[in-house]
Amino acid sequence: MFDTIRRYTARLRTSERAQPQGTVERRAHNLFEAAAVYVAARVEDDQDRIEEAAAWVSPEALSFGVSELACRAVVALARERDESPGAVARDLxxxxxA
Known part of the structure; x- marks a missing residue:
C-alpha cells in the first residue's frame, strides 16, 4: 500500500516539474488575497482588476473574504477612533x- 502511495506522489512531483516550455506557472491565490485586491480595485474603480480578482476564487469564497475584510477594517478603525465597532460601522x- 505504501509503495502505491510513494509511486503516486512521485508521479505528481515529476509532472509538476515537467511543464511544457512556454507555459506560465500560475500560482494559486487565496481568498483573502482575492478579497483585498477586489476591494481595492472597487475603490479605484478598476474594472479589469475587479474581474481578475473575482476569477481567482469562487463567488462564495470572495464574499466570505470581503466580509472578513470588512469586519477587520471596522475593528481596526474602531480601535483607532476609540469608538465601538457598531458606531464606526453606522458612521461608515x-x-x-443608534
Whole structure:
C-alpha cells in the first residue's frame, strides 16, 4: 500500500516539474488575497482588476473574504477612533447614531 502511495506522489512531483516550455506557472491565490485586491480595485474603480480578482476564487469564497475584510477594517478603525465597532460601522454607512 505504501509503495502505491510513494509511486503516486512521485508521479505528481515529476509532472509538476515537467511543464511544457512556454507555459506560465500560475500560482494559486487565496481568498483573502482575492478579497483585498477586489476591494481595492472597487475603490479605484478598476474594472479589469475587479474581474481578475473575482476569477481567482469562487463567488462564495470572495464574499466570505470581503466580509472578513470588512469586519477587520471596522475593528481596526474602531480601535483607532476609540469608538465601538457598531458606531464606526453606522458612521461608515452614513446611518444615524443608534
Amino acid at each position: 454607512l452614513g446611518l444615524p447614531a
